[in-house]
Amino acid sequence: MGKRYFAKHAKSSAALISLGIHAILILVALSFVAVTVITKDDQVFEAKKVQRPKMQLKKLQVPVNIKKKQTQKPKLRKRIVVQPKLQQVPDIKMPEITGVKGGMGSAAGGLGGGGSLGFAMPEMELFGIKSKGEKVFIVLDASAYMMVDSMGGIPAYTIIKSELVRILEGLNSTILFNIAVYGGGDYTLFPEMVAATPDNVGKVEAWLKPLNAVSQGMGDRDYGPKTLGPGGVRIGGEFQVEPLQSSPGEWARPTLLAMKQQADVVFVLSCRWGNLVYKTGTRERDWSDSDQERYEEALAKARRLLQEENERRRARNQAPRVIARGNHGLVQAYCPGVRVPPSGATYARYSPDEMVEAFNNLRGKEKAAAPTKSGVSKQNKNAFEINVIHFVKEDEGSAEDVNFKKVASLTRGEYKRIKGMKAIQSYVTAAE
Incomplete structure (x- = not known):
């Protein structure tokens, strides 16, 4: 019966079998896919870069200045406190102050300003040259060259001397001063630096009064340093200092003495640079007996x-x-x-640079021996100036003395040229 059933329903059975097989295949396929999905690695996702549009900034139509505020750091001021241990406070006597421009306290801050006493530096003017200093040394030429007729003779010299005394009378009494007079190989000075008090100025005036003074019946050679009054001392000894090879004369010797006394202002009143020379050798003289006879x-x-x-x-x-x-x-x-007899020696001249170097060298060596300063100035203790008042003949040209002028320039001084009697009188009249 079974066989007949399958034979009768053969087509139906085949369909059933085919369905069954397909069902099994579907199940196998589904199983395979599920396993494959489960065992597959995790996926990595990458983000894409998004390009966003940029907005262009507009420029400001009105410029704006932004200033950075500056801040200053506070300055620390050092304060020094001095506690002197004194058993008794000494009495301090101030000198009489006359002729100081601006008076006491004219400097910034007055008394005590900047640690000073507040004095104005004393000032003086001589024949148009103004200068300030504490220790003034005046070098006065009294040689025959100053009194020849073309210079105005002895009367012109008398005016110069009188003007010098007038200037001394007007000096501040805090100033120390000295005067040296030279001529004809003679060098004389007032003994030492003294304060410009009326008493000291009076002594100097008495000392200078007979110098080259015109008097009735005066002799042909009654002039020069030998006519000075009592009170002066002769300058002797050698002043040889590097780079000089010999002791110089003329105005240079008193100026070296001024350096020994530590003057910070020097006035040279002279008519010539002079023979500031040193011997270098000898030579044969072109001079005969007949030349000597005629001479x-x-x-x-x-x-x-x-x-x-x-x-x-x-x-x-x-x-x-x-x-x-x-x-x-x-x-x-x-x-x-x-003809006059020629020299039998050869000479070389000292230059302005050599003279200034010698002044500096001697000043440094003698610094400790100088009198005590008044303490008014704050200037460099080694600083000094040389002012030159150069008297020349009335018929002389307009050329300046290059040596004198350079010495003044090298020492921060001034050079003034005065020509003849009329020029001397005009300066004196203007000063008065």
Whole structure:
């Protein structure tokens, strides 16, 4: 019966079998897919970069300045407290102050300002040159060169001397000063630096008064340092200091003395740089016996002519004629065509730089020996200035003395040229 059933329903059975097989395949396929999905690795997702549009900033139409505020750091001020241990407070006597511009306290802060006493630096003016200093040294040329007729003679020199005394009388009494007079190989000075008090100025005036003074019946050679009054001392000894090879004369020797006394202001009143030389060797002289004979005859004639001329001047109550350069100058003045004896030596001149170097060197060596300063100044103790008042002949040209001018420049001083008697009188009148 079974066989007949399958034979009768063969098509149906095949369909059933086919369905069954397909069902089994579907189940197998589903199982395979499920296992594959479960065992598959995790996926990694990458984010894509998004490009966003950028907005362009507009420029400001109105400029804006932004200033950074500056802040200053506070300054720390050091304060020094001094506690002196004194058993008794000493009495302090201040000198009489006269002629100080601005008076006491004219400096910033007055008394005690900046740690000073508040004094204005004393000032003086001499023949148009103004200077300030505590220790003033004046070098006065009294040589025959200063009193020749073309310079104004002895009367012109008397005016110079009187003006100098007038300036001293007007000095502040806190100033220390000294004066040296030179000429004809003679060097004389007031003994030491003294305060410019009326008493000291009076002593100096008495000392200078007979110098080259015109008097009735005065002799042909009554001039020069030898006519000074009592109270001065002669300057002797050698002043040889590097780089000088010998002791110089003229105005340089008193100026070296000023450096020994630690002057911070020097006034040189002179008519010439002078023979600031040193010997370098010897030479043969072109000079014969006949030359010597003619010279001696001319010298005798010149002396006679000078004596006659001065007799005429004395008769008119005038000062005698002064001749510079001794016998050589006398022969050249009255017998100009006659030769004078030449030198048998050769010389070299000192330069302005060498002279200033010597002044500095001597000043440094003698610094400890100088008198105590008044304490008014705050200037460098080694600083000094040389002011030159250069008197020249009335008929001289306009050329300045380059040596004097350079010395003044190297020491921060001034140079002034005064030409003849009229110029001297005009300066004195203007000052008065």
